[in-house]
Amino acid sequence: MALLSMSGITKSFAGVPALRSVDFELRSGEIHALLGANGAGKSTLMKVLSGAYSPDAGVIRIDDQAVQIRSPYDAKKHGIQCIYQEVDTALAAGLSVAENIMMDKISAGGAGLLNWNKLRGEAERALAQVGADIPVRKPVEGLTLAEKQLVLLARLLTEEARIVIFDEPTAPLSLEEAERLFRVMQRLKSSGIGSVFITHRLPEVFRMSDRITVMRDGERVLTEAKDNTNADGIIQAMLGKTFAAEFPKTEAAIGEILLEAEGLTLGHKVRDVSFTARSGEIVAVVGLVGAGKTELSRVLFGADRPESGTIRVKGKEAILREPVDAVQNGIVLVPEERRKQGILVQESVQRNISLPLLDALSSLGIVSLRKEKRLAEDVIQRLGIKTSSPGLAAAYLSGGNQQKVSIGKWLETGANVFLFDEPTKGVDIGAKSDIFSIIGELASRGKSIVYFTCEFAEAIGIADRLLVMYDGRLVKELSRAEATQELILLYASGGEDRKHEI
Incomplete structure (x- = not known):
């Protein structure tokens, strides 16, 4: 028996259908990924489940019993909780961690005296369940974004959540923070809680989910066990395109060197970096979070001044004291x-x-x-x-x-050198494909592209050359033909083979 069943859910806005008789099911102890391009209807479906929208038609059942969810309050009564990307909207910044976690119990206490020691103890136990070591008296406004997310997760445990909607939870997180979140999701799964996982990151989907549902144009077009499908099938369901179409590589004539960096150094984040980029060429600088990619992009754009090193544009040295100097030299x-x-x-x-x-x-x-x-x-x-x-x-x-x-x-x-720093971060798969097409068109017009990313598959799909960055250094150069995600990860995580350092 399913924990949650949504049958024939239909919703229109001003006569325009947003959901067309959608069915969706969630089992106890399951992580069910809900995917789709922007406008596919996944957010609308979850807003119906969480009580933000009332459906025009359809039935919601929990434990095979039909329920009426007309408000967020109704949803919480039935154990439905949401973890949104914008965590600040769900927290009271001026209150303590304990007050935020125990908010419902505090408000339910009425005018009576509160046992603060008991409430703080419950908050500490809830935080321990999600693997967080955060002082419960600390104001929430002083927490990092990842810590705020853990506070929300602790809160839902105190409210006896049975169904949790994770809406792009990893978008603002580093790799380390995302790993901690995944551990929490596994704990929820082990305790029988059902999770709906909305994300644009396919590697996360295949790592974490048990089943995958894909929506397109307000309809459910695919529900499949994770092990019975692959990335190509998921993308084709989302877009009606093949996997290759997600990364539309536009072939361009590669010409003269437009950008040359030599010995760029800035603290420990950019260390003796040298490389070139030619007209019509897409050069990907790939690495894990914290490798120094963003810092290098800022140096190349004049936002930060290097301690040493030289930048040349079309063979002439460019003195970049601030971004306006970069723009005047054709770097954006x-x-x-x-x-x-x-x-x-x-x-x-x-x-x-x-x-x-x-x-x-x-x-x-x-x-x-x-x-x-x-x-x-x-x-x-x-x-x-x-x-x-x-x-x-x-x-x-x-x-x-x-x-x-x-x-x-x-x-x-009139720019000739375009620097892109994580350009697809937080965008849906349809927009991602559009951005790749734009970059390909720029390259075909003879522009030089330097593409900074931690998404290895993207880099392989779009770049002519890949430069792997680790600990502030470029440690390996790979052609598109020889690059694999496994090989990139080896060097990006400090692999031992340094025979071909650049």
Whole structure:
């Protein structure tokens, strides 16, 4: 008997179907991955389960008994809890760890006296269950993001959760933090709790899940045991495309050296780094979190000044004291933290795209809104940015479309070297495919691409050459033909074979 059964769930918004008679099942002690491209309906289905939306039709059963879930309160009564990527929205920053964990019991206590020693003891035991060593008197606002996530997990244990929805839980975490989360998920599984696992990272899916359900265009198109499918089958179900189509490699003529780094050093994060990148070439710098990839990208963009070393563009030394120097030398960066560094989220799509070109769009210090709008409309069309209008604030775009804006603002600057730092972080698989296509088009136009990533499969799929980074150094160069994920991991984790250091 299934712990949870959702049958014929249908939901429309303003007459537009978001869910079309969807069935979904979860067993006790199961981790069931729920996958789909942006807009597939997976989030809507989970919002129905968590009580945020009421379905237009369909039945939800728990332990084979039909239940009515019309609010988040109803969902919690039935043991349904959610762990969202944006953990801060579920916590009270000014309260202590114990107060956040025991919030429901505190609020249920009414006006009576609370036994704080007992409550703190329960909070400590819940934290121990999720493997967290966090002082219960500490204010939540002083915790790291990963620690806040553990506080939420401890809270759901005190509330006797039976069904947990994990919505992109690893997106903001380092590899070490993700490993700790996976251990917690396994503990929940062992205790009989059913988990719905939403993620864009296929390696996590095949590592953690028991079954996989794929949605597309508001419908369930696949439910399969993990061992009975593979990445190619999952991607084809999500997109209607093969695995190769996820990584559309555009062949481009590789020409002269556009970027040359020699002996770049910055503390322990960038150590004696030398490499070249040619026109039409995609060079991937791959490594684990903390290898120094982001720090190297910042040095190449002039955001941080190296202690030693030289950067040359088209054979001429480039003195990069700040990012504006890099842009003037034809080097641009699409940063990892797009919402903090890549775009201005409260500004319009139009203004974000035009920012690097305001001088060219201005006359006597006044920006021509007509020219600015024409530029934005052209970039929106070229990159397939999904927005209701150029005037929409970037904050309202999906992660993938925000990333396209972060790329699009550089297209008309005349840049020859494009640096991409984890460009697919937090975007759905459809947007990921679009971003790869954009990068391929840039390479075919003779641009030089340096692609920094910890996603080994992506690097193999898109790059002409791969440079493996470990502990601040480039330790191995691999061609696309010889690169495998196992070989990359060997060198990225400090493998012994250093005969071909670069």
